[in-house]
Amino acid sequence: MESLDHQRSMTSQLDDVRTAIDEIDEEIVALIWRRERLVRLAGSLKDNDAEVKAPARVEEVLEHVRTTAQAQDGDPTVVEATYRAMIDAFIDYELKVRHEAQTRAKLDAFSRS
Numbered sequence: 594m595e596s597l598d599h600q601r602s603m604t605s606q607l608d609d610v611r612t613a614i615d616e617i618d619e620e621i622v623a624l625i626w627r628r629e630r631l632v633r634l635a636g637s638l639k640d641n642d643a644e645v646k647a648p649a650r651v652e653e654v655l656e657h658v659r660t661t662a663q664a665q666d667g668d669p670t671v672v673e674a675t676y677r678a679m680i681d682a683f684i685d686y687e688l689k690v691r692h693e694a695q696t697r698a699k700l701d702a703f704s705r706s
């Protein structure tokens with residue numbers, strides 16, 4: 594059976610690892626927020642929902658992050674799955690922002706008529 598000291602040491606190491614994960618998450622969230630502002634900007638330069646989805650660009654981004662992960666000797670599996678989920682969420686967000694802006698513009702035009 595494991596000694597009490599050993600268990601305590603494992604618990605405190607796990608706490609340290611989790612603290613380091615929390616710190617990295619703060620950096621990731623800041624980067625996602627920077628990315629989100631750029632995605633909104635890209636969305637404002639598009640004319641319709643099909644352009645917002647831009648599947649060819651999605652494949653290009655995925656290829657870029659896969660290659661980047663491999664160049665850092667990482668397994669691209671997690672990076673690719675994370676990016677797929679993140680881009681899906683960004684597209685939904687871009688569409689929502691766009692539809693809200695369209696609704697606002699229609700309401701403004703109506704209230705001026």
Ligand SMILES: C=C(O[C@@H]1C=C(C(=O)O)C=C[C@H]1O)C(=O)O
Pocket residue numbers: 631632635636644645646647648650651654679680683684687
């Ligand atoms: C930001 C864009 O729009 C969407 C979001 C993308 C992304 O999050 O990287 C990529 C393509 C589009 O689905 C873009 O076209 O560049």
